[in-house]
Amino acid sequence: MTRIISVANQKGGVGKTTTAVNLAAALAEAGTKVLAVDLDPQGHLTINMGCRRPDELEHTIYDLLTDHRVNVGDVLLRSEGMGLDFIPANIDLSGAELQLVTEFGRESILREKLEPIEGRYDYVVIDCPPSLGLLCINALVASTDVIIPLQCEYFGMKGMQQLQRTIDRVRVKLNSHLHIAGILPTLYKSRTLHSQEVLDLVKGAYPDLVFPITVDSSIRFAETPLAGQSILEYAPNSPGSRSYRALAKAVIAQGGDGGAVEVSGTAERPRERVRAARG
Helix, strand or coil, X not given: CCEEEEECXXXXXXXXXXXXXXXXXXXXXXXXXXXXXXXXXXXXXXXXXXXXXXHHCCCCHHHHHHCCCXXXXXXXXXXXXXXXXXXXXXXXXXXXXXXXXXXXXXXXXXHHHHHHHCCCCXXXXXXXXXXXXXXXXXXXXHCCXXXXXXXXXXXXXXXXXXXXXXHHHHHHHCCCCCEEEEEEEECECCCCHHHHHHHHHHHHHCCCCECCCCCECXXXXXXXXXXXCCHHHHCCCCHHHHXXXXXXXXXXXXCCCCCCCCCCCCCXXXXXXXXXXXX
């Protein structure tokens, strides 16, 4: 069975694309067959895959969603460096929500379009836009799992409540199989008390959902799109690479059962620092 994982958070700048790209690359590195889907009109995942001019692409996810004649095979591209396939996006996608509003079954169009690849890939990783609009709803309806990158700042934590309500509504109305695979603390600054306190609060509020992994804030992540590489290729021995390999290991270990999985990773030291700060 293909597991479809949406990387979602309505707040921008929390590491959604970074997580989608590097989780997909880490899963591929682990020997699984992976498809990454860019569902953000900014096209950042597409650029990170090495596509320098996404606006010049003949077919993108926009065509897949809005043209019944276009199938998933028409829009697939390949990242040889990362060893995975991807569906690109560009600014055209910003107009898709208006076109989909009048469509019958508009919330499930992406799910229907992805049905032909069921079983062809082990994992599909969807980079969602920073909103809770129709594109994000389509991703959640198509998915088996959601990973929520959560910036270790107070406002990032507050936004979790709205996102969780949306996920709950999708589960009740449109996709009963959807579950939260985990919350991933991102942009973590281990030397700041604020990051430590927020991480502690998130673990207290969602004790069974927080991955025991943190993705530290690093300039390396900002450099990878220019190189058209994942952090695993660009800086294979960096803390960021270790974090995303640990995340891939956790996702694989989950199977289809859900729930956070204890794995070794960079979260052990932050947890010790939080306890020390509290003491």
